[in-house]
Amino acid sequence: MTAQPSLGPISRRKLLLGGGMACLSFSSWGAEAPAVLSGAARPGPLVCLFLRGAADGLSLVVPYADSEYYTARPKLAIAPPGRPGGAMDLDGRFGLHPRLGPLLPAYRAGELAIVHAVGSPHATRSHFEAQDYMQTATPGVVRQDGWLSRCLSAQPDPAAGAGSLRAVALGQEPPLALRGHPGVLSAPRLQKFGLHAPGPLRDDLQAAFEQMYAPPPLTRASSSTSRDSLAVGAGALAAARRLRDLDLAGYAPDHDAVYPKPTQALSEVAALIKAGVGLELAWLDIGGWDTHQNQGGADSGRLAKLLDPWANGLAAFRADLGERFADVLVLVMTEFGRTVRENGSGGTDHGHGSVMFLFGGRVRGGSVYGRFPGLSPAALWEERDLAVTTDFRDVYSEVARRQLGLTELSSILPGYAPGPALGLFST
């Protein structure tokens, strides 16, 4: 591994300046991105779902036409379409896990694209290493800033200082993907973001902290505190005020959408999108995918139990957003796949290639992308795993261009040599 241990000091002013320059640099994308010759895409919200623990791509998107699949998994394989508990056919080769059925209409409507045999060029089977590399987008190279932070830094913050709600992480702390950018909010639930104290005390605290953190006039810029810290603190307080005004706790989804309990945080993301607060990035971690034991099949076991609420939650998110979904992208990813062969305890072990889902209004859905290398012994990676034929950064680079509207990716995906375009987006 090669480390880049230190970030240079970032100041808000530099970010603004750098962002402005990035927007002007239209010169370097032409050769590698023929699909966007018409100009930069208009940015739209990106919602990332990270399935932590390595989700079994071969159960989520079942290669039912490959007989090796059934040989390798006598107990865990999902049956072909048409059989009891069978997969839901996508294209004659692949089928969705039956618990992902709520997403089938989106696939048919062209809003859901799937990339199979996708993953990292790095060989690690360590969860933490692979998750880190997927979040820094630098396989094999340790960095302390995330790829999405670099995306944020590439564009100016339209609400700088006024309580930015550009980037939210629905968790205790920002994930590595969002580390290194000052404007990231993180809270397990956004309705709880803000000062925690009994009512009257909270109001006094909020007012006093706002006064303290208000950037001083320039004439007093040399006071002892860093102006950058002041700006970050002021932004946090303003964001808390904005979130309180939005009353997320009282949010009522549209179109009778019902979010299953584990997916309630997704409703807060929908609320922010509908409120038009300038949300660019949302991040949700979903744990529990490390199914060494009791992985299960179509109806029972850990995988079915996990897939059920999330498929329904994503379908609710789609329904809730209505026409607003046209600009939204949900990107679902995991650090690596699992062994092709099932193990002795009703599960699968750490593998290599897996799947990614792109669910959104701009994707060219209704297809399974990527070259599926097959599961015959000769095709397996290290004689045991689904080989990776699509670098996850091939997906990232199209997402960065077509969803986030970025044109200059050399600093966002350093060391990445673009592969052939997948063509995941239609507009």
Add this chain to the structure above:
Amino acid sequence: MPNSRSILITAAAVLLAAGAAQALAALACTPSGGAPPPTSPEASPPVAGADPHPQTGWRSLDVRDARHVLDRFSFGPRSGEPEALASAGLEPWLSEQLALPTPPDAALEAALEPHREGTLPAVELVQRWLGPDALAVPLERGELEHALRPHFREHLAHLAGAELGRHILSHQQLREVMVDFWSNHFNVYAPKGVIALFVGDYVEQVLRPLALGRFEDLLIATARHPAMLIYLDNASNSSKAGANENYARELLELHTLGVAGGYTQGDVADVARILTGWSVTRPGQRRVGTERPFEFVFRKGRHDPAAKQVLGLSFPPGGGEEEGLRLLRFLAAQPATARHLATKLCARFVADAAPASCVRAAEHAYLESDGSLQAVLTAILHEQSFWSEGVRARKLKTPLEFVVSALRAVDAHPDATPRLTQALRRLGEPLFEESIPTGYPESEAAWASSGGFMNRMNFATALASGRLEGVQIELPRTLPEDDALGLVAHGNRAFLSNGASQQTLAAIAAGLQQQARPERRRTLAAALFLGSPEFQSQ
């Protein structure tokens, strides 16, 4: 919502009405009129950067200087400490901080007793959790890990509890600061595999005792410790299976030479080959002689006996275990290592962008003293860039520094539970849980996030109102007054050595005017001072 300017004006009006504007201006460190800062009565006349004392060579300190020293060379002052240091002088304080061996501290040890399990050796932990015979039967690594994993969560909380307890209570503050520094420099990730078993021993037997010694000793001890051997995969670095370069690369890049240290991929490969066979004994393996599980072992059969060369230094064939030690001593003595460590230490103690003069002084001290960390730290403390106005109160505290400094500022005492560690987790720096080998970052850019600042303000509020789980405080001892002006004045002195800006003081004064009940006022004052922008920096 009222804008901040109008709040400021309102606050000023309130204070004017109370006849307090003049008092407030006198409290602030940066008066608006550009007048020189008022000299506090206890400060001696010489200011920062004053000439060294003619006899001792040590500079005389005012309270602000003393606070700067305690902000950086300790986890922040307890109440009254800056005043005490200013009057006693720097030299006795530094000698006490560098004292070896560490003087016994019965009160500290008593406070750590509930977390004692966190620091037991691996064998005892396994026997305690899985029964006395657990290690007698052969176990696959996966099986053992599976059986141990349910115990790790609480274990890690106790480990972190013990670590936080020492940071808060120990009188050996410079040692504690350096333990934090080395914990990141020689990072290990406790949740990986069975590493949690070894972290307590790693911290207590390696990092803490050697934190202020010679770098070479620290380097060798980390290289041979099971926590590091497992974390960076050297435990499986074998000439039979093909060398694993993970540790070799980080050893050169992060632990010694630095990324620009002038080594090549060929050097990395040969370092890995030199360290083949450096491994950890496992339970259930065929025992050789009196081998015990979970200890360093040199496995000759897995060592590559051929010749190697690193940075031009030849290692003849058949060097065995000794050539690894020779390599580590050689690396510790390299000028690139001196430069790398000097840069990181100056970034830690002086400014994120390490001043060149500081790096030169620290590097020189390192090379002249054969890698004595006491010499390096003394050189940094003497260096003019450390004392310059431009670096003071400008360095954003890491979450750990913020939490520990706040707890010290209110003289908090950890209770017997391991819950305090949750506060640090919420702020994004759970101890021993950074997965990447660089350890937690030091720079402002890495920690200044909206979510992080909100969490800091909430931590300050919870601590001040006695709602923070895991500690006990007696706020009236820290802030005896209960009237608004008294609280503002005393809080400014106690928490910031009179370093608060006028803007901050006006905000706190205005907030306190709203509170009719004395207890609430005191709570609010402490919450606002600890959550203020000034307290986030050091």
